[in-house]
Amino acid sequence: MQFAFDSMLGLGLLACAAGVFWSRDLFRSVVMFIAFGLLLALTWVRLEAPDLALAEAAIGAGLTGVLLLDAIGHLRQHKEHSPRNHWLLPLLCCIALALLLILSLNARPEASISLPELVAESLPESGVEHPITAVLLNFRSYDTLLEIAVLLVAAVVAMALNDGLAATARTSAEQSSRDPVLAGFTSRLAPVILLIAVYVLWAGSYMPGGAFQGGAILAAGLVLLKLADFHIERYAESLLRLGLALGFLVFLAVATSVMIGGRPFLTYPEAFAGQFILFIEAVLTFSIGLILFSLFNQSPGQEVPHDN
């Protein structure tokens, strides 16, 4: 029965992807893409990667879908120019690529290095029990540092593009004209979202969870507040800017301060590795949440008045 489930899931993924690409109407493609994100979360579950399922659910359903829907709302017409006419040659190359890939997946040498065993061996010294968090925050923490820099650069460029705009008045609904049901629902749901984000962050050290998933959930909560016309960004414009860089600042500070103690870069002191990781993850969650929210909030074309 597992085989039936997997094959259906795989074919469902292909059907969703086909739907995204062959739909003439862009809106339908975006909705198909949201469905694709959900099926992908199920796929990660079947590949024994609950962390990725969590991340795909939080970022795929929570954020990318919202960003795309927001972009669709901004575009006036959905009709697009007909695709390029010469399609035979690209079709053949893509089919060839797919076949080559599948063939190569099959014939591969026996791996001489088994990283999972190495991870299992040095897991006790990493300070956390969950192997993925250990890899992310300790063994390959330099990757994570650069990745947070990537997120920060995206936010900086978004701010640069927005500052360039004369601070156009953001015509959005005032306090009074909020949708009552949505406002009520959001005001009750927001604390739950915050609680769950902290829970996911805390769970990261011993079971699937962690900074990114927690940050994405936090961002989705902030986006929900913004959509329900709770204008949170008005309150602390400058604090928002500090919040963006705070996670990266703390991570870099910790990474370099250990060097003063004579240890190599990004080496947590043995006894406190767990506490260091949790502290960094907490600040990272806060910063990732703010960065992802500001990426949603800074996107141009907000001036379109709501016609509720």
Next chain:
Amino acid sequence: MTAFWWTVAALLLVTLLAGLIRIWRGPNPADRMLAAQLFGTTGVAILLVLAQAMQTPALNDVALVLALLAVVAMVAFVRRARPETEEPE
């Protein structure tokens, strides 16, 4: 017992994939978003069943997160996406 959970999961997946038809055919955007909403709920159900079938309690957290965030896409559609042109298929 686990075979039972797998059949339930497979059944729910069939209903989920059936929802794709509505996304494809759905005359107006609201129908498509309805299907997406149903996807979210069915996804939560499948995750809960898989948590039992695969004995990984972590999946309950995934279900929890998905339950939370499925509504964000719907709210984004209502508040921001206003696709004027609805082409009959």
Next chain:
Amino acid sequence: MNLIPLLLVIPLAWALLSLLLPRLPLGLLALAGIVLQLGTAAMLWNDVQIHGASRYAIGDWVAPLGITLVADGLTVTLLAMTALIAVVCAFYAIFYLRAYEKERRYFWPLFWFLLAALNGIWLAGDLFNLYVGLELVTLAAVGMVTLSGERHALAAGLRYLYAALLGSLAYLLGVALLYGAYGTLDLGQLSSLLEANLITQLALALMTFGLLMKTAVFPLHSWLPPAHGGALAPVSAILSALVVKSSFYILARIWMDAGNALMPVSAAQLLGALGALAIIWGGWQAFRQSEIKMLVAYSTVAQLGYLMLLFPLAIGQSQQSAILAWQGTMLHLLSHGFAKAAMFLAVGTLVLAVGKKRVVDMAGISAKMPLALFAFGLASVSLMGLPPSGGFNAKWLLMQSAIQSGQWHWVAVLLAGSLITASYVFRVFSVSFQKDADPQIRPTHPALDLSALLLAAIAIALGFGAAIPVELLTLPEEML
């Protein structure tokens, strides 16, 4: 041995400083930071010169598990080049950006993130780490290209972003296949493990395609000219001199370190053919351009073709010609970096002064802006490969390697390249030395010409002191 991570920490720390404290004099802050980085790079330089290459395990985790940074001769040379070009471009940007108030606020954080990413790529020894470094370079570079916010800058940025994202996905697919096959991501370990089977060949081919897309080699170059041509002068200088080279550096590392025995000679010749086509087609396009910045941007496309000649001259040839090809290519990478940065800065000054972009508008500029034009001239001497310059030494080494390996057609390509380069450079000179034209120019700060002149002088100085960097470019152990 804490010098290596210092080269990563300084730019990242300065990026945060310039992001969080905009009221500080960002330009001076940047200068202080880069001088510090230049010092560290110099210290690392002679440290490697004395003790040879050194590896640095981040987080004290050994290779396959953790990430190791590798600092050998080539890395240190590139680090020094990056720091040098960056300090001059920063000095130039302080005065240049006075005319661009809006862009100044976000130029410096992006500048530092770009520098941090470049240092990360030069030092990285881990395939996935290179991927994240490439992404950071791409996003920072796209951010700088779209800084002005006008329509053509946004279009150029979008085209650049899409091409770069496609390229890094192809690269990541190659990394995924290699990890699936060999179970490790460390470049050093992979070089001993790689064997010629389908999955490795496909992985390396995909990585090559991805990196060629990011290096804008001939058929995949269409994103470069609008991006480099349309950006601010210091931005296009850094992009053309450093950013485009980072993906080529990874390509060279992979093929020369890891896949040396794996590349079939026919594939090497194909890459060489692409390089030759780039030289000829890029040069011809540069000749036809009406805007002076686009001319210099297409000249980058052409000069990148020379780098691709490394593969036909090194793969499947004698040890001697391979060493010559390696040294020639890396010297060309260095001298082109300095010369192209000088050219872009000089052209930026001219455009700022004249206020118009087209080459014909530069009529009679030599009388009014002699220094800027002299820097442009020195830089073009190196690009053309005339005797005293670094470019000449590089092309001479390449020519020797071609003669030794008996591939005369590459000699013809090298000569044709120099001629074509001369053609579009002299087009600029012929316009700018017209006697009767008398352009009105706005006064520009002398520091602008000075920085362009400094970089051009270094490019020429490479011609005399080429022995120092070349000898340090110790071959990757694989080839010895």
Next chain:
Amino acid sequence: MTTDFWFACIGAVLIAMALFTFIRHTHLLRRILAFNIMGSGVFLILVGLAQHQRQTDPVPQALVLTGIVVAVAATALALIIFRRFYQLSGRTELDEDQQ
């Protein structure tokens, strides 16, 4: 035909489909969708291939987590620049793209 291998093959087909769309369509938003799906395909191969006939490997899963976050950052940036470009020019394709 284990689960991992099956989903790795699905990933390969997804990459091919996304690449085909990337080449054929010039609409910038559709290209962002194609880029995202291609990224998911690459991640499926990264995890699927590494775990094919081997134990569950946390390293590729951590790499994919980093990859997802980088993909979100790149997608969000592409969307923002595209919307600014659309606001200024009213076009959804780059100029030279349509024949």
Next chain:
Amino acid sequence: MIYLQYLLVGAGCLFFIVGTLGLLRFPDTFTRIHAITKADNLGLGLLMLGLLPSTQSVPQALKLVLIWLLVLAASATASYLIAHYVKAKSPDALPHAAETASEEQD
């Protein structure tokens, strides 16, 4: 105990199937909203009841209940929003005979 679980989960599945069928077969948006809300409350509710006995610990069981409550609240709000949106979009979209006839042939 097992049979009770079979029964409950079976009923839950039934409601999901009914919900999806409703989504596919019903003529217009308003009726489809009813269909999917059935799947949410009852389908998931019964499924969750069926799952409760086989959870390892009490907090895990409480988590299941929390998930169900969240889905309940979410689907209620979503249905309201969609109905509100459709009515605002085309005020005459109320399901009367003429309207449903035109829906059929597409």
